[in-house]
Amino acid sequence: MQTFVTEPLDWPATAPELRNQVRTLVAEHGNADPVARANSWAKPDPEFSRKLGAAGLIGMIWPKEFGGHERSPLERYVVLEELLAAGAPVGAHWIADRQTGSLLLRYGSEEEKRRWVPGMARGEVYACIGLSEPNSGSDLASVRTSARRDGDDWIVSGQKVWTTNAHNAHVMIALVRSEAGSERNQGLSQFVIPMDAPGLTVNPIIDLAGGHDFNEVFLEDVRLPSTALLGTEGNGWKQVTAELSLERSGPERYLSSMALLVELIRFAGDKDSESLRALVARLAAETWTLRLMSASVASKIARGEDPALEATIVKDLGNSFEQAMPELVQAAVDIDPAGPEALGLVLGHLLQTSPSFSLRGGTREILKGIIARGLGLR
């Protein structure tokens, strides 16, 4: 039995040049706040997104026809890991670049592609994903937001919740029930919904640390043209699970706490402490391993394979790692997690936000269930 097929990694020849490009761009933009660095892909900064877009670093694998740059998936991977490791503020365009743009290009109508994708590639158009509902969390197949036909149009009604970035987004792709009376994962479809559509309202949900990533999105008889149906009517479940499984193992699944490791190394440099060095080594070893695992999945996806089990393993391990790190650092370092030292501030931030890491993108319990199925246990 070998659940994770290992193989030597072949990084693109352009990687060093891309790394330099990203590092220079981040340094020029300025990234001094350590707490912001610990919040990289949840930190919106439209100015930075536009700079990245102008540098050709968003929509890297999309066709030039739609503003993309036709680079390879692994070149994109290099750029993503550089941005996250630096803690760059990529929150505004993150979802559009990672998921929505590619989904539109794969399934979208010509009108919708032309309307949204080029702006996304410029770093000017942002997206959110409408999945969870008040009564549909891990049990996503129970969504009740509905779409009904009205002539050529669709009328969408219902409510989405925990919608990250909805307050910055221009467009949402939502999973809704398009066949009245259908059950579970049947009769679901994805729709492209402009956030300024009449009948759509966004309310903030403030998290326990005072941050605003989440929202609730109300849809009251939102009228959409027929072109807003994404992909095939009734095929929404298949489309959405494929989307989730492929985006499960990116570098964001283990790099969320990288700012803390960097601050810990800085702190350990001033102390002659074997226990601090041991912790640095343990965390570095884990980072090194997870990077290889995540990149390995990325190269399999780039070849057109479907490493769903391996991707799930990466997310579960990665989340557990970035979640364990704050507690380990708190135990090893006598510092006030309320600040004012940089290490303390980052620690305090991650102590409070890291519980969400094993919730977003599929809870730990759901992931372990997927892995168990892969092992032939269910």
Place this chain on the structure above:
Amino acid sequence: MNDEQRMLADMAGDLFTNLGPDAAMKDHWSAIEEVALTGLLLPEDKGGFGGSWGDALIAFRLAGYHALGLPVVEAVVAAALTQRPEGRGTIASRTEGTVSGVTFTGRISGACLASGADYIVAPCPEGGSMVLSVADAKVEAHENLAGEARDGLVCTGTSVERIEADVFAFGALARVAQIAGALDAALEKAVNYANERQQFGRPLAKFQAVQQNLATFACEAAAANCAAMGAAQAMSRGEAPFEIAAAKLRANRAVGIGTALAHQVHGAIGFTEEYPLHPLTRRLWAWRSEFGNDSVWAEKLGQTIVARGAENFWADLTALTG
């Protein structure tokens, strides 16, 4: 895997399956010699396979997977370090004593079946490694937790040949590969057992708590395998001090979680002498100490990283791979 590697995996897999944990030198070493496996990393003009570290990973992982009772892994490493095609070499993990010119006086320990070996590669107290003839030392038999021979050698003015390569690091790399294989084998046993064993009228595999444990186990086995691959690939590029340290640390961590869950899922039967889980788990516990436990590699790696400083950490990490 390429075609040659698939052939190697098939050959080593069949051979190690037949030999298993109970293979004995006097009866079974000839089976290893027949296929010249110890020359895996030697160039073809020396009668070897001309294999890479990627090839070695395949063979070493399978040796771990089958809890092979013969010191094949160590013989392959010893031959590679000395470039000697003849005789059986082995490696040791620890040396205490002094080298004076070309002679060594002191004690070597953790030698993987020294008795009957022709030569041994051990860490040199002054750095690098030293090679000596086993016949020139007094062998004191000792075994690790799993019953594998880990002999001591008492040397008095024993002549040695110094080599630059660090046998301690190569030994660690080999153990990482074996750990990866043994974890996958223990996982497979646990999964099969969970599917067969019935309690409360259904297989253990149907209980979510058991499923979640095995999923956690699978993640750890995957991490150990990926760490082994990363270190082996790095070796093909030359020296790999960072990668070997990181890989041994990560694999050691997987041993703790993996063995605990393997035994938890198996219940009492897994704790018996009769049931073939312990040849894997006892080796895993032993290998966690061999060629550097966590504290040894953590101090090496931690010193390097902290000395390079926070601003270089990510740049250094990515520079390892491109």
